[in-house]
């Protein structure tokens with residue numbers, strides 16, 4: 001695997017309930033559709049204390065707060081496809 005990107009999804013109860021449980025599926029679908037599965041490592045994290053701003057996802061150490069499904073796809077497109 002030649003990983004070039006790292007996504008960390010907050011799987012604390014608040015972020016999960018506010019959308020991150022669903023966002024994991026969105027990320028996996030995006031990576032499969034774009035053929036990026038081998039280049040991205042996905043992991044989960046515990047609550048970081050920023051629940052009120054959630055759901056939160058970190059991509060390459062930049063934290064995105066309050067994402068929804070639409071903004072997540074935009075972020076993935078902008079961040080992961082920028083090298084094409």
Ligand code: FES
Pocket residue numbers: 010011012013014015016046047048049050051054056
């Ligand atoms: S549950 Fe995600 S920051 Fe608290």
